[in-house]
Amino acid sequence: MLLSIENLQVYYGAIHALQGIHFSVEKGEIVALIGANGAGKSTTLNTISGILRPREGKISFDGQEIQQTPPQDIVRKGIIQVPEGRKIFGRMAVWENLEMGAYTQKDRAVIKRDVESVFDRFPRLRERRNQLSGTLSGGEQQMLAIARGLMAHPTLLLLDEPSMGLSPLLVEQIFDIIQDINEQGTSILLVEQNAQMALAIADRAYVLETGKIVMQGTGDDLLEDKSVIEAYLGGH
């Protein structure tokens, strides 16, 4: 088991945002975590990344407990988060953003090589390498956010709503890229409100509702589940 979460409880002051959730990600999997706004999806990812501290519970990665590990060390262990809302460094150039993604890598030559290989995957970004990244289009910014995540060679990539605010065509492109990244060996924990797309590419999925996991199964199972269809797929 690559990542396992047991009884995770997270509070914001008095708000009990995660009320004891359990789930896991196996090596090589795409696992989707779906849920409505405010369900606690981002909270889950931020806790795994070490940005938030759980009050209770265990997070194990590769057999080691990491719930007390600071974020910079979690990055070094190979868990990389692509935060929601395309949080790139808008006042840095595209290539500078990529360099920031490789922050843990000190060897300049390696960084250069990695930047080029990321550009091979995202040719659109290569064209705009010197552009101020805040001036990129929404889709390009999301690609840059993912590309920046890849710069750190993640073992497990945490994606927070990568389809948010993108046109259907771009969403499809982004999900193709996610599948492609997965096929090359990176495990993925995908957080989405766009349940349809997420479940279609996920091996397994969990449904999060107000801080609790209320359902789990393979992606295909959940796609056919009546209550999921009703709650998240605009059920017919």
Add this chain to the structure above:
Amino acid sequence: MRTSPVRNGIQTGTIFGIIMVMMFLIGFTVIGAELIGKILGNPSISGMPDLIYFVIFMILVGVWCGVSAAKRPLYGPDSVKDAVLAGLSAGAICGLCAAVTGFIFGSVAANHIDVRAYLVSVSPESISMFTFNQNPTLGALALFGVMTLSSFLSALVAVEVRTSQKIRTMIENTSGSISETVHSQRISDLLNNKYARYGFYLIVAIALIILPRTWGGYWNYVFGTVGIYIILGLGLNIITGWAGQLVIGYVAFFAIGAYTFALLTAPVPHNLLWNFWIALALGIVVAGISGLLIGLPILNLRGDYLAIVTLGFSEIIRILLKSDLLTTFTGGPRGVHDVGGPTLFGSSFNTDVDFMYIIIIAVLVVSFLAYRLQNSHTGKAWVAINLDETVARATGINAFVSKLLALALSAAIAGLAGALFASRNQFTGPDDHQLMVAINVICLVIVGGIGNIPGIFLGAFALKGLPEILREIENYRMLVFGILLIVMMRLRPEGFLPAKRPVLEKFTADQRSSTDPASHPGNLETNTPPGKGK
């Protein structure tokens, strides 16, 4: 229904009228006239500037008023009449305000009543100048006439300039060719040419060696102060400009550096008489450590706690230094006298020229350090934290350690500045370390262009050099700061020389010839339409 031009003119005129009256009441009309006289090469000797400079000052205000009134966006490019009407009414209202003020004060002065008891700056001389040395009625009429006329004419000219195609293309061409020169291949080639660069450095070096010998004591003092403020600006820029953590009480570290140095080298109160260089190093280290200690408990909190805590810290330090409590240890309110000067190979190196050299070298060292930091791994981390701390942490940056390092470095640099300041003045006391010093530094960093090293040089010259050149406005420095800051925010919100982001990658020759607009420095921020790239 659209607002009528007259109504707009009245609005603008009222604002300018109020400003005008305010300026008169605080005595700025005299200062303004004096400044104009000075700029035109005729400094007043007897105290009051010539009347003609006051007239020019009033005309300038009128011109500004008229241009503002004509600029209101609701007049299309062709509605010359509306704009001129607005200019005329604005000038009339502004002139009316001035005339009424002039008449009232003129009559009061004519009855030999001195209003200085209530308004310290309104001297009989300034009233007399305000009414053009005429009787109240004539003066008021003249004020009204001058304001109305200059406002009207300037509105006319402004509209003409704006609407005339010929003038517009002329302006566009000039500004285009200026920016072309700045970005031109030849200049960038010259900058990249190794020999040209070395030659340039050589010239600068020779100038820096020769100039202090020709300046004389006073100007060495002025430029020494500028240099110390450059060092302070560069230091504050690390934590505030790059890492984005506002520090208000930056003067605390300046004080710690100054006092560490002073107490180690002065005969009273401790008679330690340490060597200059060792005391200097210790001043830097102690200030740096105090930055570290301040940062430890607060830098992992978000928000502007650092600003508040440093503000309190600096005031506590100043009050402690001022109190009699610590007199035996810090010299108390009277400060530390006979602070040691620099020595070189055992002999004294302490003339004003020598000290200027030391400051120049310190400025160069700190600038070099700043440049190296800016392009370093750590420098990038600071900028990332500034832009988005959460994302920065998610990319593996230890935000706490980075910020702590930034604060310690900033503090250490302030310590260096403080030690140099104490040594140069051969004295340091509590009043050297008022909050005003820190505010000055914040201002110069903002005015110069936050985050940008050349901008800090410019800011330090503008804020610490200019007031010396224009000695008279010393008393109005706060006012000028205020005006400068407002004007800055309006005209150049990112400072005179804003930091250039992004820093371009070094191009290889073939990349440069590519047609991709994004690779052209002039087109940094244009968004390439999809599919139009290489």
